[in-house]
Amino acid sequence: MRALTWVQDDPMGHKANIGVIVWVMRPTWGSEGQHVGHHAGETIVTDNCSTRCHCHPTRGLLCEATQCPPKEICVPQNGTHRCLKAEGRCRVGPGATLTTFDGAGGGLVASGTYKMAALCDERSPNWFKVVVEVNECREDKVVAPVGLFLFFREAFITVNNHLEVWVNGLFTPLPATVSKAISLSAGAAGENVTISHHTTGMEVLFSPGGEVTVTVGATLANQLCAPCGNFNGEADDDLKLPNGRAVRTIAEVVDAWKARDFSGCHVSGLARMEAEAPVYPLK
Template sequence: VDPISGFFSHCFAVTNLLGISLQAGESVISSTCSEKCTCQASGGLVCKPHRCLVQEICALQEGVRSCVKQKGRCILLPGGQLTSFDGASGGDLPSGAYELASLCNSSTPSWFRLVVEVRACGDEGRTAGTTAYIFFQDAFIAVKRSKETWVNGRSMQLPAKVSDAVSVSESQGGVAVVQASGVQVLFSPRGQVTVRVGESLANKLCASCGNFNDDISDDLRLPGGGFARNITEVVSAWKAGDFSGCGI
């Protein structure tokens, strides 16, 4: 039932409907995670607006509705804010081309590298992804916000099978590039870039999105081994040298 506060006035009624026992101080979240109600010592409920974090989804976990961390997802939002695979977040990126994710071992057949060009385009004046460049061992794919797609320098109609392991198609209003090893890059017309990776790639990844080891404490590590003060410094350190402007 959502919102909860519109239907119940005391904890006993909530426990009867949901099949759980709420004690004073315990909380329950609505079916869309938009409201959180806490049981008071008096038996009544105090309900407040609630929402999941960027790295979370609203889902049932062991029969209880909650905001669950979505593992293996890195997001670059319009405005230049990045959230790493392990949940580190921040940023206000200037224009440039940045390496978001790659497989550290470049000699493996499933190697990939994702570079996103970020620029302030249009009337809004804020930075967003304008082009995503995805490198594989046997293919190079470029995708623009307009969904125009090039494979190995040639314009391509979607959907397209690039190789036995790589395909490109329209998805969720944008373009999805999928590699069979467990990598998906989704690029939206808003300039949002979402990278999803499978558990098999845990602790095998490099670049701005982090190493995907379920440890947020090392997400500020710089390529040279030191630590940055914030995620913006990390992303800046992963500026793609082969895309840098002005010949510098």
């Protein structure tokens, strides 16, 4: 960590250069004597993540020089900034296992069709939703993804476990361009299918081994909903139901996000909570 040598007096006339604390800045006060800057105990990170400051109740802002680790970038979050992976991956694989963008993992409760990732803001022109069907269709009887359904404003894309693709109900050979924002491609030997949403940077890969991988960039941090998580760098908050209640396992989360537009008569009571979830943006 790079250290700065400048030290400034705090409002009490003290100087500080203790440990990683490298300078002190005076708090800001309004005309009525009230503090109009940050609250005591608050941590603030500059917009390029080069400086981290802690608001001391009597000594002002105690700051240190910092930087994001390799393969991480600085992003805004909750009124400040933080370092976050430049890219997040959510995987649904054989054995009905799920790993979220932030690294939480576990198994699914049962076969079914699940909403796995989506842009929270359903009014956005860039809205998308990724739905995965998980079932026991393989000869080895392993439960794995067997169908992929992608919803965009301008298209509905279906991929089956033979990696055949339909766009808006029409069989579509690959590669194909659906719109300026959406393109489809296949591996060199047709070993996988990739759907790319260029507007958001979101990409979905479906492999014949029965694995679906959703990849997103940091521009989507904290804007995502469903079991793949919100991609905010904190795995713990991935274990929450659509109504915000914390649970113990990924299986409970996934079961609550069953795709109600696919599930027929097998929709659990938990899945119906999605309709009662807060509408983005939260107010």
